[in-house]
Amino acid sequence: MVIERRWKKWVYFYIPLTLFVIGTLFPFYWMFVTAIRPDAELYRSWRAATNTPFWTLQPTLDHFRDLLEKTTFPQWLWNTFFIACVSTVISLFCGLLAGYALARLKFPMAGMLGTSIFVTYLVPPTLLFIPLADIIRSFQLGNTPWALILTYPTFLIPFSTWLLMGYFKTIPKELEECARIDGATRFGAMIRIIFPIAVPGILSAGIFAFTLSWNEFIYALVFLSSPEKKTVPVGVVSELIRGDIYFWGQLMAGALLGSIPVALVYSFFVEYYVTGLTGSVKG
C-alpha cells in the first residue's frame, strides 16, 4: 500500500511539478547563458559540431559591462522604477477610495458607476494613444515621466478597485458598526478600522499595479522620445537593436537586469500577494 502510494506521488506530483518548473524557468536560464556567452559563440552555425547551446566554457561579463557603460540603461531602470512607484501610489489611492465606496456605501448609480469603471478596462490602448498624444501635448507633458504617471492609472485603477472591493466585502460589517457605536464617523471608521485590516489586499493590489506599470510598453513608446527618459522595455527594444546587429548578449543582459527589481519586490511580498488575493477572492 505504501509503495503504491509513493509511486502515485511521483507520477502525479513530483514529475508534473518538475516539468512545470523546467518549462517555466528554462527561458530565464537561456537568457542568463546568452548574457554571459561571448559573441563568437553566439553566432556559430547551428550545425557546428562544437555547438554547446546550454552552457559556455568561456563566460564573460562583457555584455553586462557594455550595457551599463555604453547605454543609459541605469537611467532607464531609475525612470521605470520612479514611474511605477508613483503610478502605483496614485492608483492605490484611487482604488482604495473607490473600492470602499462601491463595496460599502449605498448611493444612486452605484451599480452603474461600478460597471463603468470596469468597462474602461475594455478600451484598448491602441485606440487611445493617438488622442492621448493630443491631450499630453495640450498639457505639455510630452517626453516627461508625468505623461506616463498620469496615464498608467487608467488601466491600474479598475483592477485595483475590483481587488479591493472584493476584499472589503469580506470584512464583516460589525466592525464598522461597533466603531461607529463607539462614536467614530463613517469616514473615521473607514480609515482607522477598515484600511488597516485590508493591508494584505492593498499590498496585493500594489504589487500587481507595480508589475503592470513596469511592463507597460505602448504608451511609453509613444510618449517618450529622449533616450535618457525612456523606460526599460522601450529602451531595450529601441536602443539594443542596432541596425544590422541584434546585440543579443546585451539584450539578454538587459532583460535580466530589467527584471531584477520587480522580482525583488515580489520575493519580499509574495506571501502577502497570495494572502491578499485569497481575501479578495473570498468576496
Next chain:
Amino acid sequence: MKKPIAGGSARVEVLAPPRTARRGGAGAWLENERLLAAMLLTPTVLLLGLFIAYPFVMGVWLALSNTSVGNVGEFVGLRNFYKAWNDSIFRTAFWNTTWYTAWATVFKLTLGMWLALLLNRSFRGKRIVRASMLLPFIVPTVLSTFAWRWMFDPTFSVLNWLLYRGGFITTKLPFLSDGAYGMWCAIAVNTWRGMPFFAITLLAGLQTINPDLHEAASLDGANGWHRFWNVTWPLLKPVTLVVVVFSIIQTFSDFQLIYVLTGGGPANSTHLIATYAYQVGVATGLLGEGAAISLFMLPVLFVVVWLQLRYLRRLEA
C-alpha cells in the same frame, strides 16, 4: 430614511446598512453616504474621465474621419469600418486574435489549475517554488518575448538544435517564418507568460476551500478526480470566471507579444487586431483607419464580458 439601530450583530443579515441617528456638526457631511461616496469617487472619476472617456470619444471621432498624419480629417461616416471589413489582412487579424485568445485561455486555465492544485500541497521548498513560478508573469513582456524570439530564431534556434540532435528533424522548423507555426509559437509564449497569474489566483481560491470538505468527500469514497470535479471546481467557479474574464480582455487586446515576436509577419499572417491597428495607424500614418480597426475589438469584448458577468451573477444568486 433613518432607522434607529435595533439590536447588534443579530441583525447582520439585514441588507440595508444600519444607520445611526443623524449627527449634527462637522461630521455630518461625512456621514452622508452620498456625499462621502461622491468624495471618494471623485479622484477616480476625474482620472478615468480625462484619460479614458475623453480620448475614447476622440478616438471614435478619428475612426469616423479620414485623418492621416499631419492632415486634418473630415467626417466620412462608416467608411473606415467598411474598408477594414473588406480588408483581407484585417479579417486574418480578427481570426488570429480570436484563435489566439481562445487557445491561450484554454491552455492557461488548464495548466494554471493543474499547477495550482500541485502548489496547494505542502512540500519542501514550497515557498521558493511558488515565488519562482511567478517569474514569467513578473518579467516585462517585451524582454521575455525577446528571449523566446532568440530561441525561435530562423538561423540560430536552440529548439531546432535540440530537435535536430534528438533526431526528430532534419531541416529547421520554420517557427516564425510560417504563419501557422508563428501563431502557435505566440500562443505558447502567451501561455508561458500568463499561466502563473492563473495559478496564483486559483491557488488563492483553493486555499479558501475548507479542507474538511475534501476529507468528507474522500471518506465517502471519492477519488482525486471526483473530489476535484464535485467539490473543488464548483467552489472555484467564481474565481475562475473572474480570472478568465481579465485574461481574455488582456489577451484579446494584446499588442506587445506579437509586436516583438513576429511584428505581424510573415506577410501579415500573424497580425492581431492591435498590432494591425498600430501598423495602419502609426507606421503608415492612416490614423482614421487605424482607429476604426481598434474599435472592432470593443463589441467582442463587451459581449464576452457581459456573458461572463451574467453567468457569474447567476452563480452568486
Next chain:
Amino acid sequence: MTTSTLNRRGFLQGSAAVIGLTAAGRAPAFAQGTKLHMVRWVDFIPEADVELKRQAPEASKALGAEVTFEFINANDLQPRITAAIQSGSGADIFQMLYNWPQLYANGLVDVSDVAEAVAKAQGGFYDAFPAACKVGGKWLAVPHSTGGNAVAWRKSWHAEIGITEFPKTMDAWREVGKKLKAKGKPVGQALGHSFGDPPTFAYPLLWSFGGAETDPSGKKVILNSKGTLESLKFMQAFWKDACDEGGLAWDDTNNNRAFHAGEISSTLNGASIYIVAKRQKDKIKDEKGEPLYLDIDHAAPLPAGPAGQAALYVPFQHAVMKHSRNVKLAKDLLTWLHQKENYGKWFEVNEGYSVGAAKAWEEHPMWARVDKPLQVFRRAARQTKMLGYQGPATAKATESYSKYIIVDMYAKAVQGGKAEDALKWAEAELKKIYEG
C-alpha cells in the same frame, strides 16, 4: 504656446544675443537650454554614428545650441514621425527614407534654401532625390546620402562549382543557387517587413521582369501584367530551389548574421556585410579559420530579368519638422553637416556603405583607397529607380510601400498557393490605394 509668446521670446533672445555678441565677440549665445534634437536610424555601419556623435559638440559650438543625436531602429522611424507630428512635439529634425516626405508633407518645413545651396556646391543631386523630396516644387527635405546595395557572395564556394563571375541574369542565379543549396549553402533573401533588404529586392525583381505598380500617370494600376506574373513564378521557383526558406521571417539583420555564420552563400545587402566582417576580422572567420571578408565579393546591380536590370537604392534625407521651436537653427545644423569637411569625414567612415546624395562625392579621393569589392558602390546612386515606378513617387506610392504590398505579394506566392492569387490580392490592395 501662442505665436505672440514665441515672437516675444524670440525678440528677447535676439536682443540678448546681440548684447552677448558685442560683449564677448563670439558666436551668439542663445538662451540657455536651446536644444536641437535630431533623430536618425541606427546606422548599419556603427562607426558612422560614432563619427556623428563626435561632430555633435563641434556643431553645438558653431551654432550656439546643444545638438543631440538620437539613433533608433530604422523600422521605428515612421511610428516616431507619426507620433511627433500628431502630438506636435518631439525632435526638431527627423531622418527620412525613400519618398517619405511625400507622405508627411503637411508636417514639414520648406527647406529649399538649404537644399539648393548644397546642390549647387556639390554638383547637383541624383534624379531620385527631387522625386523623393520635392512636393509642389519645394524641397521638403534635404537629401543626405544614398544607401546602395549589391549581392554579397562567397567567392570560394562559388569557385567550387566553377563560378568565378557572379551570374548576370536571374535565371542563372537560380541555377547557381540550386547547386549551392544542395550543398547546404542556399541563397539568403529577406521577405519580412523591414525597410531595407525586402523592398530593395522585391521592387527591382518586379521591374526587371517588366512589371510595375502604375502607368506613367500614376493613376492607373497596371500590376496585373504578364511581366508581374512571370516574376512571381520565377520567385516561387527561386525560393524553393535556391533560397533559405526561413527568409520569410527575416528582417534586415538576419541575412548579415547568417552570412557571417557561414549559413548562406549569397545575399542582397548593403556593404555592411563586408565592412563589418573586415572591421571585426578577428571574430568573423570562415570554415578554414581565415578572416571571412577576404572571401567576399559584390555584384551590382542585381542580376537582370527578361526586361533588363533594375535597382532600388535607399535615399536618405533630413526633414525639419513644423512643430520645431528652432526652425532656423535646425536649417543651420543641416547646412553645417553638409559642409565639405564635416560631411567628408562621415562619408569616409562609411567606406561606401552610404554614398553621397550629390554627384560630387563620386570623385572623392576615398574611392581610390577602398577595397575592390566596395568599388561597385561608387556610382550606385545613378541607377536607382524610385517607388511608384512607372508613375511619379507620390504619397500613394509611399503608402503602398509602408504597407509592404509588393514585398507581401512575393511572400504570399512563395508560401504556397498560386501566383495568380498573390497577384490578384496585391492588385486589389493597390487599387484601393491608387484608385481610391
